[in-house]
Amino acid sequence: MASQQGMVDAAIFEDLQARVDQDATFRDEIKEIVQVLEKQTRTAQSILSKAHSTPTSQINDVITAGNAAIQAEADTVAKLSTTASQQPYYKWNNMWSRQMQDVIFSILLCGWLGANPTEPSGQLLTIERVASILNIPVNLKDRDAFHITIEEYLQALISLLDELARLARNSVTLGDYRRPLQISQFVKDVHAGFQILNLKNDSLRRRSDGIKYRVKEVEDVVYDLSLRNLIPKE
Structure with a gap:
């Protein structure tokens, strides 16, 4: 009796291996770009x-x-966008989401400090403004391509509040008693905005719960200035 030939075509596994290799190549390309971006974000934040x-x-x-x-x-985000848009966004976006939050944070902080000479300091750049600086779209729904997500923007905004709470204390050390007042109003306004949001992302919701502590930190700085009669007269 003749032996029965195998019923599974080896070409199936050859095709699967080709796809695995393709994913590995793509992952390496993304990782290389992200590593450059990480170095640049450290430089920007240091500055x-x-x-x-x-x-x-x-x-x-x-x-x-x-x-x-x-x-x-x-410039690096542009390279990342071009490469990442070749594959499904939500399959890979965990590879760069944290780095994008850091980039957005840098933009928000610089904007708050007064990045645009035509605008005063203390401004909150919108997600659309951030996207225009990076020249990438926002929260895409109509096509599968690289974009800024609302969650990335909000995570970066919370990081901005953390940084401003620290800046309020350090401004006093520098003898600048007006900036803590500016920061206090800004942090309160953003806190009020977050209270409007019904957040579904667990990580984002937990971090947003901590905003009230940033509000209190800055209020304590302002209160201390008032006790010492150092609140600037308008």
Whole structure:
């Protein structure tokens, strides 16, 4: 009796291996770009952190250097967008979401400090404004391509509040008693905005719950200034 031939075509597994290899190649390409972006975000944040030790009268030098660092980030994000858009977005976006939050944070902080000479400091850049700086779309629904998500923007905004709470304390050290008042109003306004949101993302919801502590931190700074009679007269 003749032996029965195998019923499973080896070509099936050859095709699967080809797909696995394709995914591995794509992952390596993304990882390489993301590593560059990580280095650039560290540089940008290092530059912008100088705001904590720079008097407001000299902050333009920090902003100028920050804008240049953000442009370098934007150039890399453009490369990431081109490469990432070749594959399904939500299959791979966990590879770069944290780095994109860091990029957005840099843009929000620089914007708050006064990145645009035509606008005063203390501004909150909208998600559309951030996207225009990076030249990528926002929260895409009509096609599967690289974009900024609302969650990434909100995570970066919470990081901004953390940074501003620290800046409020350091501003007092520098003898700037007006900036804590500005920060206090901003943090309260953003906190009120978050209270409107019904957040489904667990991580985002937990972090947003901590905003009330940033509000209290800055209020404590302002209260201390008032006790010492250092609140600037309008």
